[in-house]
Amino acid sequence: MLRQSASLLMIYLKGQWGKVTVLIVLLVGSISLELIAPQWLGRFVDDATAGAALSTLQLSAVVFVLLTVVRQVFVAVAGYVGEDVSWAATNRLRIDLTRHCLELDMSFQHEYPPGVLVERIDGDVSTLSEFFSTFVFNVIGRVLLSAGIIVLTFVVDWRVGALLLCFAVMVTVVLRRLQGISIPHLRALRQTKSDLSGFLEEQLVSTEDVRANGARPYVMWRLSRHLDELVRRTRSSRVASRVFSSALEVSVAIAGAAVLGFGAVLLQRGTMTIGGIYLAFYYTALLAQSLTSLTFQIDQLQSAFAGMQRISALYYRVGAVPDTGTERVADGPFDVVFDRVRFGYNRERDVLRDVSFRLPAGESLGLLGRTGSGKTSIARLLCRFYDVSGGAARLGGIDVRELALGPLRSRIGVITQDVELFHASIRDNLTLFSDEIADEAIVDAFRRLGLHEWYTNLADGLDTVISGDGRSMSAGEAQLLAFVRVFLHDPDLLILDEASSRIDAGTERLIEKAIDRLLAGRTAIVIAHRLSTVAKVDHILILQDGAVQETGARETLLNTTDSRFAAMLAEARA
């Protein structure tokens, strides 16, 4: 996992090495200045106690201030370059992650609810971006500074250097333990936050159903459970960090006192000057400050590591539907064959069992069956949102698994029961934000589908904005828009999952007329909830519990008195 995360980092730092080098030069420069500047303070103290001339003292003071100013300039420029590197790298990562998630199969979409994906693509990547921009200075910089301080104190007096080295080793051991203890708490905290946002997303999307079914108390109960968990996780992760940083503070105080005491002894022996003691104490304080800042950064470092691991798990996740096919279906309408297809969403249960049928090119098939009998699953297999567990689905004589995914899906138009509409104009909803489709083509599509009159009643024509997430449209109107959307896309295979909700007679007539025109010249599968919808299809397939109960030409079944289809029609008429 660590290797995966590291290789992911390398991918996104590629092309940024020039800036990273500038960052390293600025970092080394600023650390050197931070180490050198106090030397002038030590010299100032020694010169002052030796009664040196005022100009000598002034020179030391001016050099100290100058070095400090230059260092701050380095820090500011490095901050700018660090942000630049971090945003360039992480924005590319955001884009690639989003594309990857959109391409992954449906079982992935069920496993990661929208809230969790938002947390990965935005939350975790933001943490990573902060990590990039502050990590170099606050962690690597502090580590280098600490090492430099120990080397320099060794130069001043090896015994003081040894003292600081012991102190640094002790603190590093504490830091390592802190890392081991805090990471699981931080990981759990992040997971809890992501569960909470997933839960909120889920509830907000289904507000209407929640209210209508009186499920509000249950939602509030689950929310309070999530919040309790959040409090528990936050508390434990904060406590784990605080206990160790307090231990660090205490050790810092002890080290400062030891350096001063030891320096006093050396002063009495005449082996150390007051300036030297001052410098050693200054470096001890700087080392303490640097190690303390490291401790605080550990939190961020750890959450960046945890986030990085989650991001790389998502980034390297291989879809259950591999896009390895290279074949393409010949132009024009094609036939659809199901050859003893077996399929289940999980290993426990097959929802399609030995389903076989052949739909000739340019003809239509009405799929009937009780709810849950497997009709939608057939459509999903054709679009390869899932792969069959046994048998084969073939389009134009080619197994769908041998077809390249992009071209395959571009040949299929799907109209689902829940049409997805965006908070955007009718135009954008129909063209899916593409500006390659002219307004005339859209209006022509309305006309050819027999929907021109309905279109002219739209308040602002194509500029009419659909509010919310499409809730300003009824199920029937949403389907009409979906028809136009698909018509513009001009697919060779049309899959229509008819809206099961009640639609008024006027809209139903519009829908029927539009379906007639939409079906012309295409192979079509109509998943029908009303028998009237299949009145004009060429073939019928009735499913029962995932198996074919009856299939044949509609006319033939209609005229066969003991057919299931004829019985269904009779039941509907009664």
Ligand SMILES: Nc1ncnc2c1ncn2[C@@H]1O[C@H](COP(=O)(O)OP(=O)(O)OP(=O)(O)O)[C@@H](O)[C@H]1O
């Ligand atoms: N994503 C999924 N994960 C697990 N099981 C699923 C999933 N989608 C559907 N199922 C199950 O598969 C079976 C067939 O579902 P499918 O949606 O194909 O039926 P359907 O005939 O289209 O139903 P409806 O007429 O209600 O749309 C059902 O038992 C359903 O519970």
